[in-house]
């Protein structure tokens with residue numbers, strides 16, 4: 001069970017509530033589903049269990065973080081000082097640093113909008129509903145989903161990563177936008 005970052009039983013209770021979620025990708029429906037999920041206090045508590053590493057686990061440890069509204073629809077986060085994954089549960093955003101690049105993802109699985117798990121042992125995201133898997137940069141690996149994780153437009157300003165919540169790229173609809181939706185780690189923050 002070392003590779004389960006969250007309380008699986010609590011998560012499954014949330015998934016049962018999502019079983020009737022439509023398969024369409026309308027953003028309003030997506031956000032409503034996740035908000036329902038995120039209001040579940042048991043799940044929020046379960047997410048917090050991902051804050052602390054256990055002995056012998058992989059190096060990429062998920063953390064919780066809070067963004068700051070930076071105006072014009074952008075949310076600012078500190079630039080991660082090492083490779084890893086952080087979750088802003090209020091804004092439903094995952095911030096990731098991997099191989100010199102910074103990413104921001106929508107929290108939910110592109111298939112049927114279930115909140116994704118970060119599997120520390122394998123350095124992969126995994127959907128608890130149908131087990132689609134994704135790399136740390138959001139690339140699809142396997143499962144029922146048909147595209148990578150949805151990426152937000154991001155840019156670096158000073159020591160902050162700015163996430164544009166009005167620009168969310170789907171890999172299948174806008175592959176060029178999706179491929180370009182990252183920011184290089186600035187040289188002053190390269191050490192990991």
Ligand code: FES
Nearest residue numbers: 109111112127130
């Ligand atoms: S909801 Fe089906 S793979 Fe994620």
